Amino acid sequence: MGKVRTILLQKGVFDDNDLQARKLRDYLKSKGTFLINVMSSPGAGKTTTLVSLINRLKGFMNIAVMEADIDYDIDAVRVADKTGCPSIQLHTGGMCHLDAEMTKQGIDGLGSFPDLIFLENVGNLVCPAEFDTGAHLDAVILSVPEGDDKPLKYPLVFQKASIVIINKIDALDYFTFDAEKCKRNILENNPNARIFTVSAKTGEGMEELTNYIKKTIKEWH
Amino acid sequence: MHELGIVKHVVDQVEKAAEENKVNKVLKLTLEVGEVSSIVPDYFKDCFEWYKKKTKYMQDTLLDLVIIEGISYCTNCKTTYKTVEHAKICPSCGSKETYLVTGNQMTIKDMLVE
Numbered sequence: 385m386g387k388v389r390t391i392l393l394q395k396g397v398f399d400d401n402d403l404q405a406r407k408l409r410d411y412l413k414s415k416g417t418f419l420i421n422v423m424s425s426p427g428a429g430k431t432t433t434l435v436s437l438i439n440r441l442k443g444f445m446n447i448a449v450m451e452a453d454i455d456y457d458i459d460a461v462r463v464a465d466k467t468g469c470p471s472i473q474l475h476t477g478g479m480c481h482l483d484a485e486m487t488k489q490g491i492d493g494l495g496s497f498p499d500l501i502f503l504e505n506v507g508n509l510v511c512p513a514e515f516d517t518g519a520h521l522d523a524v525i526l527s528v529p530e531g532d533d534k535p536l537k538y539p540l541v542f543q544k545a546s547i548v549i550i551n552k553i554d555a556l557d558y559f560t561f562d563a564e565k566c567k568r569n570i571l572e573n574n575p576n577a578r579i580f581t582v583s584a585k586t587g588e589g590m591e592e593l594t595n596y597i598k599k600t601i602k603e604w605h
Numbered sequence: 606m607h608e609l610g611i612v613k614h615v616v617d618q619v620e621k622a623a624e625e626n627k628v629n630k631v632l633k634l635t636l637e638v639g640e641v642s643s644i645v646p647d648y649f650k651d652c653f654e655w656y657k658k659k660t661k662y663m664q665d666t667l668l669d670l671v672i673i674e675g676i677s678y679c680t681n682c683k684t685t686y687k688t689v690e691h692a693k694i695c696p697s698c699g700s701k702e703t704y705l706v707t708g709n710q711m712t713i714k715d716m717l718v719e
Contacts, residue, residue, distance in 0.1 A: 396711065
């Protein structure tokens with residue numbers, strides 16, 4: 385038996401991922417590619433919102449999409465069909481989130497550096513918030529049927545996101561959802577969050593969101 | 606439910622450190638986990654037991670999870686209180702102007718090796 389000793393590590397669990405994420409962010413910057421990580425619970429309308437957004441943005445820049453799901457390729461096919469933009473499906477193999485390494489693999493798989501890549505994270509409000517993907521902008525989508533108290537129940541994801549999109553506002557009449565209260569709940573967690581209220585289905589509010597993203601990318605360059 | 610992803614990150618970092626330090630095996634691993642860090646200790650232990658079988662140095666590693674209490678500070682009345690019991694609202698003065706001082710960390714503290 386060898387000599388027993390203690391090795392002090394004192395490392396944060398996320399240190400390695402955070403380092404890889406920073407490297408990826410810098411690498412993409414050097415290629416002129418802006419990466420947006422989109423998070424939400426399942427069914428909040430991530431894919432529909434992306435399709436609507438991409439169709440408004442694609443006249444101004446080259447866009448690609450990475451769809452992360454536990455299994456199947458329905459989202460990648462749907463986005464490609466409805467936008468004409470290249471899209472690839474990433475399978476997390478049971479994992480509930482993407483980390484920086486998986487994101488890098490996805491970008492390598494795309495094989496090009498468009499002006500903008502949307503990363504549609506796994507539908508989940510817990511785990512994706514913990515892992516920095518290397519994105520330049522983190523967005524979270526919250527939909528009316530989910531309730532205005534969601535930011536209080538899942539605070540971390542709302543703290544990490546710089547923009548919050550309240551989707552499905554065309555359904556406000558059918559749910560007890562107080563939009564002003566929801567905004568207060570978001571700002572309580574994250575006073576710097578930019579909040580957009582939209583309906584990806586009817587297009588309401590999408591113009592403002594589109595303009596914000598265009599402006600953000602322009603300022604980033 | 607995200608414990609598996611976190612276990613993977615922990616194990617990968619420990620395996621790398623074991624390799625760098627040229628150890629034979631890791632006997633014990635100590636992690637500090639905050640009470641409000643979103644890790645469920647029992648799930649974490651189950652995931653760890655499953656994942657360690659896939660490693661080179663950690664086949665027999667004992668996991669020691671040290672739970673760090675969540676403590677918040679109230680900027681209004683300048684007192685601290687237990688976060689788990691009172692969340693964001695100060696139990697002394699009722700203020701919401703509070704912040705977490707400690708208890709959300711997940712730190713790989715040290716490893717006993719031979």
